[in-house]
Amino acid sequence: MSEPVVLGIESTCDETAAAVVRGRSLVSNVVASSMDEHARYGGVIPEIASRAHAEAFIPVVSKALADAGMTLADLDAIAVSAGPGLAGCLAVGVSGAKALALACGKPLYGVNHVIGHIAVTQLQFGPFPPDTLALIVSGGHTSLLHVKDVARKVDVVGSTLDDAAGECFDKIARILGFPYPGGPHIDRHAQAGDPMAISVPQALTNGRSGARHPYDFSFSGVKTAVARWVETQHAQGGEIPVDDICASLAESVAAVLSRKAIAACERYDSRTLIVGGGFTANSQLRAKLLEEGGEHGVHVRIPERSLCTDNGAMVAMLGVNLVEAGVRPSAGDFPIDSAMPMSKIVM
Amino acid sequence: MIGEDGTSVIRVLAPTAEDMRRIGSRLASLVRGGDVIVLSGPLGAGKTTFAQGFGRGLHIAGPIVSPTFTIARELVGRSSGGAPLRLVHVDAYRLGTLGFEPGQASADTLLDQLESLGLDEELDDPDEHTIVLMEWGSQMAAVLASARLEVSIERPLEPKPVRGKDEGCGVLSGDGPRTVVFRAVGPAWTQRMDDLRKAVEA
Numbered sequence: 001m002s003e004p005v006v007l008g009i010e011s012t013c014d015e016t017a018a019a020v021v022r023g024r025s026l027v028s029n030v031v032a033s034s035m036d037e038h039a040r041y042g043g044v045i046p047e048i049a050s051r052a053h054a055e056a057f058i059p060v061v062s063k064a065l066a067d068a069g070m071t072l073a074d075l076d077a078i079a080v081s082a083g084p085g086l087a088g089c090l091a092v093g094v095s096g097a098k099a100l101a102l103a104c105g106k107p108l109y110g111v112n113h114v115i116g117h118i119a120v121t122q123l124q125f126g127p128f129p130p131d132t133l134a135l136i137v138s139g140g141h142t143s144l145l146h147v148k149d150v151a152r153k154v155d156v157v158g159s160t161l162d163d164a165a166g167e168c169f170d171k172i173a174r175i176l177g178f179p180y181p182g183g184p185h186i187d188r189h190a191q192a193g194d195p196m197a198i199s200v201p202q203a204l205t206n207g208r209s210g211a212r213h214p215y216d217f218s219f220s221g222v223k224t225a226v227a228r229w230v231e232t233q234h235a236q237g238g239e240i241p242v243d244d245i246c247a248s249l250a251e252s253v254a255a256v257l258s259r260k261a262i263a264a265c266e267r268y269d270s271r272t273l274i275v276g277g278g279f280t281a282n283s284q285l286r287a288k289l290l291e292e293g294g295e296h297g298v299h300v301r302i303p304e305r306s307l308c309t310d311n312g313a314m315v316a317m318l319g320v321n322l323v324e325a326g327v328r329p330s331a332g333d334f335p336i337d338s339a340m341p342m343s344k345i346v347m
Numbered sequence: 348m349i350g351e352d353g354t355s356v357i358r359v360l361a362p363t364a365e366d367m368r369r370i371g372s373r374l375a376s377l378v379r380g381g382d383v384i385v386l387s388g389p390l391g392a393g394k395t396t397f398a399q400g401f402g403r404g405l406h407i408a409g410p411i412v413s414p415t416f417t418i419a420r421e422l423v424g425r426s427s428g429g430a431p432l433r434l435v436h437v438d439a440y441r442l443g444t445l446g447f448e449p450g451q452a453s454a455d456t457l458l459d460q461l462e463s464l465g466l467d468e469e470l471d472d473p474d475e476h477t478i479v480l481m482e483w484g485s486q487m488a489a490v491l492a493s494a495r496l497e498v499s500i501e502r503p504l505e506p507k508p509v510r511g512k513d514e515g516c517g518v519l520s521g522d523g524p525r526t527v528v529f530r531a532v533g534p535a536w537t538q539r540m541d542d543l544r545k546a547v548e549a
Binding site: 012013084085086087088138139140159160161162163164166167171174175198199200201220221222223224225226227228229338339341 | 410417420520
């Protein structure tokens, strides 16, 4: 089969999305905007509710097919994120995808959302060189993965032991009084601050814990240290140096992520580092990755923003890889897995 | 120790993160299917650290990480007697409404959000193979779960200067002692408080 055509469906968390990929080309890409809902409710997360996914599912899938000028009959397969994510949200996407696959008699793949973040980079940069390393960092994930074969073998090199990097940013942003999502506000304030003003801890980077967890991350202690420092300043009636706090935090987190990612590349003799996930939009991380990569001869592939955040293209692209590799589709009754391990590519 | 409202209360000191995990693990040895445990405390108190120990005590193989982003994670473990148990690890931080503390809003709003996430039934009446461990959920748990164990973690505002092996002087730190307070609500936990005291103070 040349150039498989796959419909990808994504509903792991906030976004309901669908896309069609043919070979390495993105044919259509539809993401339901959650920000309007957000403002309307004034709440933090109404858009993650399963019923929001249920309402968006048919319009989003229909538009993805219509934009591609296709019907279900034109597809070679359907792929859907089966985990990790919020159970109620995953269930909507997976149930819907199962119904579509059954109705049109096409094979269905229940895939790992995080591996999709790796796969999607092929749309912009082409095939993976051998021994590619991937850093996936978002509000919900922080992982270093070794990509032997994106359809068959991905190994976990390191992962966060507690909080994701994006979560650490969002929680500190809330303490500083920024609206949700707080990451972009920290980014902007950080650009005006002094990254050396406050010494923010860098967990698991040296000493015994660093030796035991060379490629793992921990951002819970960073969050606690900064939160407590801000609270103490508040209690003492002191002025909070917001720009400096943001700059110091961003510098610390970007440095740890970049150094560990590049160290893992050296360990695996990898000359290519793929980056994905919503936190990739952070400008301090982008700059640090390119700087560290340049110093160590590692080519860093940072995709455009629309491919970094959650979308259907990542799911469809991984589906194409699975079809091309001849991987057997998921069983008709495959379950969702809210804590799907990174080493599992397909259900 | 008897609380102000007549309920029994246990207070235990956790000087380090590993102590916190040990206390969580000891609690896990006493749980049974259908239990609801509500963890509260300020940002960075050590709720996820406690949950990591709790998961270790339930022989859960995978990592216990913060469920903030996905609101709930389901993990498979087993009780001290070897029976399979499903742990639903919930984090209500992103629920609620802006203007309130994380996880808090009007009761109607919270119930609506829990219902839309399919979590209201889990809290209201977990089945005999399910344990619910909920972070940031004290307000909604009080509405839904009439029987529960409340675990609140207190951390001091001003940390003592810490000169850890891994960190030089002058670096901000999240380390330092915490106090864990257990409070039983309903007979199912009140009956187990003596055993719990022995387990966590040992």
